Amino acid sequence: MLSLAHLSRIRMVMVETSLSANIGSAARAMKTMGMSNLVVVNPHENPLSEQAIARASGAQDILERVVQVPTLEEALQGCELVIGTSARDRALPWPMLTPREIPQQIATVGAEGDIAIVFGRERSGLTNEELARCHYHVHIPANPDYSSLNIASAMQIIAYEVRLAMLQGEESGRAGNEEPQLRARAEDLEGFFQHLQAMLVDIEFADPNNLKQLMIKLRRFHMRAQPEPVELNILRGIVSQTQKTIGRLKDV
Incomplete structure (x- = not known):
């Protein structure tokens, strides 16, 4: 059954973020939805810079616990489900989700499994090779004439959909559509x-x-x-x- 307890098993992963202010904004977006696990891969600036702390606006505790790693491979250690954000179509189609469909996949993860939701660089997003490490890609169906979302905004939308589904799961007591399964890490x-x-x-x-x-x-x-x-x-x-x-x- 989906519940708020699942939030502790979700890690938000930011890859090669250029501006520490964006890491701070992401921390704020996470904390408002009850998430606390932030992993940054090879950031260009210190996640605890003055700009990051200012943008975090009360979520400095998440910045202080942030995990820094040099590679995406290390960021995904121990995860059974990996979902990568993609703002554009790729030459090779991959299983695609909307943010609202993410909780259904989270519900299938075994009791010990972790989940990673991966966000790419501000200008270029995730590379094809990085997306190939993901079970699913998630795309936010924004205005096709102006679909540019900053990382914190994208994270806020996804975190909201996940939290809403978990609240509904707790209220209804219903299990997810899929039985939990044990995936290879x-x-x-x-x-x-x-x-x-x-x-x-x-x-x-x-x-x-x-x-x-x-x-x-x-x-x-x-x-x-x-x-x-x-x-x-x-x-x-x-x-x-x-x-x-x-x-x-x-x-x-």
């Missing part, structure tokens, strides 16, 4: 993708100098499937055995 998926890529090169299925599009398509396939840890272990076992067999054949 982000770091385990990344290990599998690196393992799979190495095998594809070993068996000469893929050109090591031209892997980008193939791996993005394979990522999309596996992220859409949302494998459980046991299923991911089976896939890694298949990859390992394939590599061993190819190695024996080469030695003959």
